[in-house]
Each structure stands twice: as C-alpha cells, then as structure tokens.
Amino acid sequence: MSCTTLSSLSRTTVITDAHDNELISAIISAAPDGLVVVDREGRIVLVNPQVERMLGYGADELLGEKVELLVPDSLRVEHERDRTRYVANPSLRPMTSGLDLTARHKDGSQIPVEISLSPLVTAQSLYTIASVRDITDRLETEQALRDAHEAVQLAEERERIARDLHDTVIQHLFATGMSLQAIASGIDDDKARERLTMAVDDLDETIRQVRTAIFGLRNRDNVGESIKSAVIELIESSGRMLGFRPELSMDGPIDTRVSPAMGEHLLPTLHEALSNVSRHARAHRARVGITVNGDLVLSVSDDGIGLEQDPDLSSPGWRETRRDGGGLQNMAARAKELGGCLIVGPGLDGAGTCVTWRVPLKGAHRQP
Structure with missing residues (x-):
C-alpha cells in the first residue's frame, strides 16, 4: 500500500x-x-x-x-x-x-x-x-445584494420625504387655501377679493407641483401613491372646511387604470370642485363619485343654491355668476387637455349643482 x-x-x-x-x-x-x-x-x-x-x-x-x-x-x-x-x-x-x-x-x-x-x-x-x-459570481451576487439594500434604503428615504410632503406641506397649504377662499367670499372689495383669489390659485398650483413631486418620488421605485387614498384624504381635508364630510363612492379599477399623470389632473379638479362648494354653494350635503370604465368620470354634487345661469363653457368670455375666479373653466380646461369634457347640471334632489368631469382612459391626447 x-x-x-x-x-x-x-x-x-x-x-x-x-x-x-x-x-x-x-x-x-x-x-x-x-x-x-x-x-x-x-x-x-x-x-x-x-x-x-x-x-x-x-x-x-x-x-x-x-x-x-x-x-x-x-x-x-x-x-x-x-x-x-x-x-x-x-x-x-x-x-x-x-x-x-x-x-x-x-x-x-x-x-x-x-x-x-x-x-x-x-x-x-x-x-x-x-x-x-x-469568485466572480459570488462577488457579483454580493454586489447585487448591496445594490438591493441601497435601493431599499433609498426607496424608504424617498417614501419618508413623500410622506412628509403629503402629511404636512400639502395639508397646511390646503387648509390655508380653504381659509383664504372663505375670507374672499365675504369681501365686497373687488380688488382685495381678486388678490385673495390669485393667492388661492397660486396655492393650488403649489399643491399640484408638490403632488407631482410626491408621485415622482414614489413612482420611481414603482411604489406609487394610491389614487383612492389621495381622494379619501382630500375628502377628509375638505370636510373640515365644509362643516360636513362629503359622501364618497368609488367604482372600478381606479388605482390600476388611472395613471399618475391623469391623477395629477383628477385631484386638482376634485379640489377645485369642493372649493366651489365651500365658497359658493351654501350646501349642507355634497356627494363625490369616481368611476372607471371606458372613461374616468368624476362627479361632485351639492344641495346648495345652484348657478344663476346655465354655463356656456365653450365661450371664452363666460364667467360664472357665483364668484369663483373661473373654477369651472379651469376644470373644463383640464378635461379638454385630456380629450374629455365638463358637464354642469342640477345637483342633489334637483337642487344645487352637479359637476361631471369625464376623460377617456384610452387614447387620451392633448388638445391644441
């Protein structure tokens, strides 16, 4: 051996x-x-x-x-x-x-x-x-794990920033805007009221930009803010200014069919509609409905005093009799930009106003 x-x-x-x-x-x-x-x-x-x-x-x-x-x-x-x-x-x-x-x-x-x-x-x-x-494969695996860990940390940091922006900045801006709107509705001085309205418009634009930043932070890692959650939070915030919580119904695959870009039009439109109810309707009830089928449809109804004339939104010189700084025209412009339309009719129980904002989910395009 x-x-x-x-x-x-x-x-x-x-x-x-x-x-x-x-x-x-x-x-x-x-x-x-x-x-x-x-x-x-x-x-x-x-x-x-x-x-x-x-x-x-x-x-x-x-x-x-x-x-x-x-x-x-x-x-x-x-x-x-x-x-x-x-x-x-x-x-x-x-x-x-x-x-x-x-x-x-x-x-x-x-x-x-x-x-x-x-x-x-x-x-x-x-x-x-x-x-x-x-050990090439092992080093690549270790690097992939490190990259994944860093990506998770970065995503968590983005989510924290987005949450802080949403929970603090947007809420404070929204509350400030609603307060200014309430003040403007009781002012008789046209110039002062116009300046307040312009300030509110600036706040609305700032809110839109902050929301865009939030969507960007979250969608970068495919996290995405839920449209439904954003709508619910907007309803809750408006309830504090209206003195009552609007009724809310949502139907269809909203979170999966409504893109973040379309959400950036939907949420400001809802905000504008609820602001109109708060400022002008003298309503005791309001109902918000969002449905997704072939189109995205937002409706906001109230039981308030309604409009004093039927709006002709196609007329560039049309202004609502109720003071709102052109809110319906703003909503109509957003709908047109997405290839949709805005319809205004009677509200709850035949009283008040119902604003219906309809845009297509497929084939949406920008109008010149």
Missing part, C-alpha cells in the same frame, strides 16, 4: 512511493477548484482541467512556465518575492476572503479569485499545491 502521512508539525504532505503520485494526480484532476502544482523554483508541473477552463490556457501552454505567468503583470515581482519566502517556510494557507487576489487570464483580463496553498513534500523535492477558486 502507499503511505501518505500528514505531519502535525509542518502541515505538509509527504509522498513515499510512485503510486502516491498517481493518486495525487487523479485527485487533482477531479477537484472542483482549479489546482496548480509548482516546484521549488516556481515552475508549473501540473494543472487540472478546471484551471484550463478558468484561465483559458491549455496544459501544454503552462507546464514548465513560471507560475507568475498567471499573475497580473503589475504584481509579478512582488509575487516572486512572496513565493521565495513561502518556499523557505512552507505551511498551509487556507482560503481567506479578506485578501483581494486576482489571476491573469490568457487574454490579459483579471479574474477575482481565492487561493489556498499547501506544501507537498516528496522524496525528491518540495512542491506547492495552489487551489484556485473563481
């Missing part, structure tokens, strides 16, 4: 007969990692098929060559010094992920690797077995 022993002191393998050489060669060929055996002078005496596949060389191209052939050019001198020191004091060096090691491919590229070293002592000489493992 062959006699292979492992010295407990030097941790080196000792080969005592020819059969051991055959056994070691078979083991090297079957090993899952690349194995390179070099002699005391650093010349390659044996490689396994895994090295050939990993580094692109054939065995005949490597045998007899210095092992530095497999080392990046910039590290060859340093590697030769390290190899000389290792031969003077050989010992087992396990694979360590803390070392940043690379092997040189035949095409000149560098491959990240882990390498373990083990001395092999025969009756004639000292050899070193280098076990080489390509």
Whole structure:
C-alpha cells in the first residue's frame, strides 16, 4: 500500500512511493477548484482541467512556465518575492476572503479569485499545491445584494420625504387655501377679493407641483401613491372646511387604470370642485363619485343654491355668476387637455349643482 502521512508539525504532505503520485494526480484532476502544482523554483508541473477552463490556457501552454505567468503583470515581482519566502517556510494557507487576489487570464483580463496553498513534500523535492477558486459570481451576487439594500434604503428615504410632503406641506397649504377662499367670499372689495383669489390659485398650483413631486418620488421605485387614498384624504381635508364630510363612492379599477399623470389632473379638479362648494354653494350635503370604465368620470354634487345661469363653457368670455375666479373653466380646461369634457347640471334632489368631469382612459391626447 502507499503511505501518505500528514505531519502535525509542518502541515505538509509527504509522498513515499510512485503510486502516491498517481493518486495525487487523479485527485487533482477531479477537484472542483482549479489546482496548480509548482516546484521549488516556481515552475508549473501540473494543472487540472478546471484551471484550463478558468484561465483559458491549455496544459501544454503552462507546464514548465513560471507560475507568475498567471499573475497580473503589475504584481509579478512582488509575487516572486512572496513565493521565495513561502518556499523557505512552507505551511498551509487556507482560503481567506479578506485578501483581494486576482489571476491573469490568457487574454490579459483579471479574474477575482481565492487561493489556498499547501506544501507537498516528496522524496525528491518540495512542491506547492495552489487551489484556485473563481469568485466572480459570488462577488457579483454580493454586489447585487448591496445594490438591493441601497435601493431599499433609498426607496424608504424617498417614501419618508413623500410622506412628509403629503402629511404636512400639502395639508397646511390646503387648509390655508380653504381659509383664504372663505375670507374672499365675504369681501365686497373687488380688488382685495381678486388678490385673495390669485393667492388661492397660486396655492393650488403649489399643491399640484408638490403632488407631482410626491408621485415622482414614489413612482420611481414603482411604489406609487394610491389614487383612492389621495381622494379619501382630500375628502377628509375638505370636510373640515365644509362643516360636513362629503359622501364618497368609488367604482372600478381606479388605482390600476388611472395613471399618475391623469391623477395629477383628477385631484386638482376634485379640489377645485369642493372649493366651489365651500365658497359658493351654501350646501349642507355634497356627494363625490369616481368611476372607471371606458372613461374616468368624476362627479361632485351639492344641495346648495345652484348657478344663476346655465354655463356656456365653450365661450371664452363666460364667467360664472357665483364668484369663483373661473373654477369651472379651469376644470373644463383640464378635461379638454385630456380629450374629455365638463358637464354642469342640477345637483342633489334637483337642487344645487352637479359637476361631471369625464376623460377617456384610452387614447387620451392633448388638445391644441
């Protein structure tokens, strides 16, 4: 039988007969990692098929060559010094992920690797077995995990900013706008009322821009603010100014069929309609309905005093008799921009006003 022993002191393998050489060669060929055996002078005496596949060389191209052939050019001198020191004091060096090691491919590229070293002592000489493992896939997986973690952190930060904008900034702007609208409705001075109305319009535009920023923050990571949630929050906010909570019904796949871009028209239109109810209708009830089928339809009805004349929204010079700073025209313009229309009719129980804003979900286009 062959006699292979492992010295407990030097941790080196000792080969005592020819059969051991055959056994070691078979083991090297079957090993899952690349194995390179070099002699005391650093010349390659044996490689396994895994090295050939990993580094692109054939065995005949490597045998007899210095092992530095497999080392990046910039590290060859340093590697030769390290190899000389290792031969003077050989010992087992396990694979360590803390070392940043690379092997040189035949095409000149560098491959990240882990390498373990083990001395092999025969009756004639000292050899070193280098076990080489390509860790490219592992590093890519680790980087992907780091990227995913950073993406989650970034998404959480965006969500926090979006939530702060929505829960604080928008709510304060909305409440301020409603208060100014209430004040403007009781002022007889036309110039002062007009200035307040302009200030409210500016606040509405600011709210629209902040909502656009919120959608941008959330949709960047496919999180997306729920249209339904935004509508409910808008209803709750308006209820504090109206003195009552409007009734709300929603039907159809609103969150999946209504795009964020269309939502940026829907929400300001709803805000405008509820503002009109608060400022002018003297209503005790209001009902909001949103349906999604072939079209997106928003209706806002109240039981207030209604309009004193039927609006002709197609007329550029038309102004509502009730003071609202052109609110219906603003809503009509948004509908037209999306290829839709605005219809005004009687409200709840035949009293008040019903505003219906209808836009197509498919084939929406911008009007000139």
